[in-house]
Amino acid sequence: MTATNGGHTPADDTAGTGHAGRPANGTRAGTAPGHAPAADRDTVAVVVRQWRAVHPELDTGPMEVIGRINRCAALLQQAEDAPLRRAGLSRPEFDLLGALRRTGHELTPGELVRETFSSGAAVTKRLKQLTERGLVERRGDARDRRVAHVRLTDAGRDLVDGILPxxxxxxxxxxxxxxxxxxxxxxGLLAELLGRLEGRTGAVRA
Amino acid sequence: MTATNGGHTPADDTAGTGHAGRPANGTRAGTAPGHAPAADRDTVAVVVRQWRAVHPELDTGPMEVIGRINRCAALLQQAEDAPLRRAGLSRPEFDLLGALRRTGHELTPGELVRETFSSGAAVTKRLKQLTERGLVERRGDARDRRVAHVRLTDAGRDLVDGILPxxxxxxxxxxxxxxxxxxxxxxGLLAELLGRLEGRTGAVRA
DNA sequence: CGAGGGAATTTTACGAGTAAAACACATGTT
DNA sequence: AACATGTGTTTTACTCGTAAAATTCCCTCG
Incomplete structure (x- = not known):
């Protein structure tokens, strides 16, 4: 989008929260070659400055990182939703189709829940819709009649392959x-951070 | 949370999308000092590998970055929602209160919409609730009777100040x-990226 | 001054996600 | 074999956010 989409960010943040911060006041934030000092190049810098003015005693450092991660994610999602909506898909729907496409084989609803990081109820609803639209098909399991197997139809596969590029x-x-x-x-840096976040599930006390 | 919360990620991604990728297959992903090769240290690495197996012709590089940003954001939000829920607040509500706290002065609903990156309707609803809970107060504008001015109550201020640390x-x-x-x-790297994303609103065609 | 145009905010109708309960089935146990 | 227990999936009731329309009000112009 960023051009197509209406322009509503679902789960943003940064702004209100406090996510921004400053990397040490000496750590040169500008990593790029010959760029501007980035005084308040982005929204996060402004927010951090506000917090520091109100709470000078707090270390706002982490905000610089986490606030930007959140804001980048929000803007990226908004932007990338455009091609999806054009194809009549929501992001969670595309995620589901994508999981089927990239694994290359059938998946059960439960597996889709795990691959997709969403709730079972949500997956059920999406599957219902995607099935009606002819993008996926379901098949019951012979052994265990509780489980179903979901696979992409040709149309579903083509749709994913068309959008991905x-x-x-x-x-x-x-x-x-x-x-x-x-x-x-x-x-690399994000991988390290993510490693910790995913590490022992919920090990980092909030 | 990561321990308290139920464990449902609202806006995740990474998994289904395709967000992961690989920085050049030679670019050492491990940025940290003496860390493991991080072969598939995180979910994103696994997802990227899957996509590459299915679509070897595509450059999955960007996924390594964007997929991790999205996933980090999702996990961070989930984790940070815990202290909020403990205080009986949702993240968007806290964002709203935070905006009032960090700016230090009253804001109109319209300003809150901008600071908070949410829709007007959402702000209206949140204000209604927060007012009922005694965390914010509204005051009509003398000149222009369309606008309202919202400010934190003492309770609201204390709540924010208690959670922020x-x-x-x-x-x-x-x-x-x-x-x-x-x-x-x-x-610094995120600031550069964010600069581009926020730059000319919607300049980057999707 | 009264109408038109526009801005700030709220209301309405509705879609999507969640938590918790309900189902349906399989499996180990006695 | 009948049951308690546990797992895979769906259903239910409800909340929250959105888009679009409706309100209310300001301001300029004829």
């Missing part, structure tokens, strides 16, 4: 502001 | 997997 092309264009090494660094 | 402490603990320089780098 668009998504990747858009993502590539957005990331092009970063040098290739920058992209690698970013991926 | 918890949030920051949690964020600090999560980010502690990264060295301080790593955090700075991450903040």
């Amino acid at each position: 668009e998504q990747l092309a858009y993502e590539t264009s957005v990331l092009s502001v970063l040098a290739p090494e920058g992209q690698g660094e970013l991926a | 918890e949030q920051l402490a949690y964020e600090t603990s999560v980010l502690s997997v990264l060295a301080p320089e790593g955090q700075g780098e991450l903040a």
Whole structure:
């Protein structure tokens, strides 16, 4: 979207929360080559400054990172929803189809729940709709009559294969502001962080 | 949460989409000092591998970055919702209160919409609830009777001030997997990316 | 001054997700 | 074999957010 979509962010944040912060006040934030000082280049910087003015005693450092992650995610999702809506799909629906496509084989509703990180009820509803639209098919299991097996129809597969390149092309264009090494660094740092977050499920006490 | 919360991620992704990717197959993903190769340290790496197996011709690079941003955001939000729920607040509600707290002055509903990145209708509903709970107060404008001015009550201010340190402490603990320089780098890279995303509203065609 | 145009906010109708309960079935136990 | 227990999936009741329409009010212009 960013052009097509109406422009409503579902789960944003950053703004209200407090997510922004400052990496040490000395840690040069500008990582890029010859870029502006990025005083308040983005919304997060502004928010952090506000918090610091009100609560000078708090270390707002983490906000710089987490606030930006949240905001980037929100904007990216909004942007990438456009090609999906054009195809008449919501993101969660595409995620479901994508899971089937990338694993290459049938999945049960339960497996879709895990692959998709959504609730069982949500998966049930989506499957119902996607089945009606002819994008997926279900088949009962011979052994265990509780379980079902879901697979993509040809139409479903084609739809995913048609959208995916668009998504990747858009993502590539957005990331092009970063040098290739920058992209690698970013991926690496995020992988570390994600490793901790996914690590022992819920080990980090909130 | 990550321990308290039920465990339902609202707006996740990564899994189904395709967000993951690989920074060049040579770009060492491990950015940290002496860490494991991170072969499939996280979910995103697994997903990317699946996509590459199915569509070897596509450049899945951007997925490594964007997939991780999305997944990190989802997990962070889930984790940080715990202290909020304990206080009986949803994240959007806290965002609204936070906007009032950090700006330090009254805001109109319209301003809250902008600060909070949510729809007008949503703000209206939240204000209604928060007012009933005695966390905010409204006052009509003398000049223009269409506008209202919203301010935090003492209870509202205290609530925000009580929660914020918890949030920051949690964020600090999560980010502690990264060295301080790593955090700075991450903040800087994300700032660059965010700059582009926020830049000219919707300039990047999807 | 009275109408038109526009802005701020709220209301309405509805779609989508969640938690918890309900189902349907399989399996280990005695 | 009958049952308690546990798992896979769906159903139910409800909440929340959205889009679009409706309200209320300001301001300018003829």
